[in-house]
Every structure is written in structure tokens, then in C-alpha cells.
Amino acid sequence: MSDKLLTPIEIGLTAAIVAFEDNEPLILTASSTDGDKLTGLPFGPFDAVAHRTFEMGLRDWVEAQTGLRLGYVEQLYTFGDRGRHAQPGDTEVHIASVGYLALTRTIASNGARAPGASFEPWYRFFPWEDWRQDRPEIIQRYILPELAKWAAQGEAPETTRALPRKDRVRFYFGTEGAHWDEERVLDRYELLYEAGLVEEARRDGRPAALQRPTLPPLGVSMRFDHRRILATAIARLRGKLKYRPVVFELLPGEFTLTELQRTVEAISGRHLHKQNFRRLVETGALVEPTGVMSTQTGGRPAALFRFRREVLQERPAPGLRVRARH
Structure with missing residues (x-):
């Protein structure tokens, strides 16, 4: 056996947790506990004894740290470049992080969230x-x-x-x-x-x-390679909009078509033609009317809709293949 000193490796879990509020896509950020003033994404170690899978570990520590119970979770990529958490020449533990995209409808109250954790508009990092x-x-x-x-x-x-x-x-x-x-x-x-x-x-x-x-x-820059992880998450979510109904994971159970359009626009970063968008939603049969009108729109009452779950059995790629006006 070689006498060469081996650098220890630790597996971490990094979460890009997306929510939506006031027409803005938000990302949950967490400040450092080691004095680094840069913001970053929530991060925690994988405990192979306590957690049977990476995803179970992710869900457990996110709930413990932020008070959030995650809904949709998807693994993105493993980020393991030397230098993520170390300086050149450093022989300390090397952290390879498994990145995740997670969606939530709930923005936990400040009292339920870890100190230093907050939701920030993701366009602060990618204007x-x-x-x-x-x-x-x-x-x-x-x-x-x-x-x-x-x-x-x-x-x-x-x-x-x-x-x-x-x-x-x-x-x-x-x-x-x-x-x-x-x-x-x-x-x-x-x-x-x-x-x-x-x-x-x-x-x-x-x-x-x-x-x-x-x-x-x-x-705004972020700690380590967290902005790269966030870029990966945004790209994945924008792509998913076109062939999976993930947008409904960010909306309440009942919503107006205007709220649906603004959510899609905010995620994609593009302005959409109103009539074309509604025609696309109608053709795709992704939603169904609830028979109830909303009076919270600030103007004329608007019909409320909900996601039509049957579409998941009807075709393999029920998404919104929107076209921007730009």
C-alpha cells in the first residue's frame, strides 16, 4: 500500500430552495457560521448513519435549519472541484457537494427559520x-x-x-x-x-x-461555488417548465390565470403575450376552473383555477412550451 497521504473527503448536501412571492422567484440563502460575510445556499453534511439516502438527509436538515418541509426535490449535479471549500495547497478535508433543486409554497416565518437564513430574489445574483x-x-x-x-x-x-x-x-x-x-x-x-x-x-x-x-x-457574489450551483438550479427549473408541471409546486392550490402567467414569467425571466399564454394553457388542459371567483385581484373578480392532475396520466410531457415576446 502506498504511503502517500490521502486527502479526506466529506459529502455535503447543498440546496437551492425556490419559492415565489410578490411576482418574484426567491431563493433561500443562509449566512455563514464561520465568520464569512458572503451569503450562500443552505448546506449540510450527509450523515451515512442517520440518513438512508441523500434526499432523506437533505429533507431532514432543511426542516431542522429552516422550518421548511420541502415538496418537490430533484438532484442536480455533484460539485466536487478542488477549491470549492479549500485554498490551493490545503490538505484538509475536501468537500464534494451534491446539489439539489427544491420547490416550496411556504415561506416560513422568521421565528421558524435559522438565524441568518432568508429568502432573496434570485435576480439579485443574476441581474x-x-x-x-x-x-x-x-x-x-x-x-x-x-x-x-x-x-x-x-x-x-x-x-x-x-x-x-x-x-x-x-x-x-x-x-x-x-x-x-x-x-x-x-x-x-x-x-x-x-x-x-x-x-x-x-x-x-x-x-x-x-x-x-x-x-x-x-x-451579488456567493460563498464558494454556490452561485454556480444556483445557476444550475435556475437553468434546470426553466427547462422543466416546458415539459413538466413543476410551476404548480410554487402556486397555491387555487390561483388565477394571471397569477400563473406571472409565475411562469418570473421563472423564465421573459414577458409573455397574455392571449397566447392563455390559449396555450387552455390547449394543454393543465388547469380546470374551480367555479369560484377571486375578489383579491384589486380589480374585477377573476376566475380561480386549479392544476388538473389527470394530465399526468394523459401524456408524458405536460408542460408549458411558452414563447417570449422578445
Whole structure:
């Protein structure tokens, strides 16, 4: 047996817990207990003795820490890059984290939540992803000029990517006639990281970040690689909208069609044509009327609907394949 010292590995569970309130998609964040002032996603270790599965462990510690009982939970990816929780040369425990996307209808009261835990709008962390009003100013004012400079430098000697920098900028950010694909959240974040434009790149010592002057922050940075995990979760949820009825996990049991549309718009980051959206919902037979009118709309009473669960047996991909106006 080799005498080489082995670095210990710990398995962690990181949760991107999404809720919806006041027309905004929210993500549950938790402050550090070790003095790090950066916010992050809820995180806890996997206890192989106490928990039979990763998901059971996730549900248990999320409820203990936040007071939330999770509904929909889906495993995203295992994030294990060296450097997630360690500095170069560190031989301490290496943490590989299994990331999860979780949805909840309930925003627990402050008294039931762990100190430092709060729901935050996810567009604070990714302001370039919110196209509900128009193309975000941050893209044209800061991101594209800096990416153009970076792309003009040519490829790094060690690169093995099939697409050159200029093409990746065009495809991911929808420039020069390319289509903005709302699902490419992770691709856009990783491109900004590679170009040294997000704070995490500077913190990790990326040469591209260290060689450029300090820029206005592009969104709020997070601890470790938690913003990358969140980008993965947002991309997964945006994709799921099109072929799974996951949006109803964020809505109350009864809702108006306007509430449904605003939830879909908030998650996708795109403004949708009202009549086209309602036609799509009607054609897809995803909802059914309750026969009750809501008077909480601030205007004329609106019909209340509920998710029609029979659709799950009727076809394999009952989602909302919406088309944005942009």
C-alpha cells in the first residue's frame, strides 16, 4: 500500500430552495457560521448513519435549519472541484457537494427559520437574466463591452473548447442576431467567470480577473461555488417548465390565470403575450376552473383555477412550451 497521504473527503448536501412571492422567484440563502460575510445556499453534511439516502438527509436538515418541509426535490449535479471549500495547497478535508433543486409554497416565518437564513430574489445574483421588462441594461453597458475585449484576445493556449470565445459570447448572450436562450443560465455564468468578470473569479485567483481593473459588481457574489450551483438550479427549473408541471409546486392550490402567467414569467425571466399564454394553457388542459371567483385581484373578480392532475396520466410531457415576446 502506498504511503502517500490521502486527502479526506466529506459529502455535503447543498440546496437551492425556490419559492415565489410578490411576482418574484426567491431563493433561500443562509449566512455563514464561520465568520464569512458572503451569503450562500443552505448546506449540510450527509450523515451515512442517520440518513438512508441523500434526499432523506437533505429533507431532514432543511426542516431542522429552516422550518421548511420541502415538496418537490430533484438532484442536480455533484460539485466536487478542488477549491470549492479549500485554498490551493490545503490538505484538509475536501468537500464534494451534491446539489439539489427544491420547490416550496411556504415561506416560513422568521421565528421558524435559522438565524441568518432568508429568502432573496434570485435576480439579485443574476441581474442579466431578468428580461421581463426589457433587455437588462447591465448587458449592454458592462457585460458585452468587456466580453468583446476578452474575446478579441484570442483563445488561451490550453483551451480545448470547440467554439471560439466570440461565438460563445454570441450564442450565450444572443448577440448579432442569435437567439437569447433562457435555459443557458449556467453557460452565461461560466463564461463570465472564465472572462474574469464576476467576483468569484477574482476570489479564486483567475488570471483574467486579476489582470483587469475592478468593475462594478455583476450581481451579488456567493460563498464558494454556490452561485454556480444556483445557476444550475435556475437553468434546470426553466427547462422543466416546458415539459413538466413543476410551476404548480410554487402556486397555491387555487390561483388565477394571471397569477400563473406571472409565475411562469418570473421563472423564465421573459414577458409573455397574455392571449397566447392563455390559449396555450387552455390547449394543454393543465388547469380546470374551480367555479369560484377571486375578489383579491384589486380589480374585477377573476376566475380561480386549479392544476388538473389527470394530465399526468394523459401524456408524458405536460408542460408549458411558452414563447417570449422578445
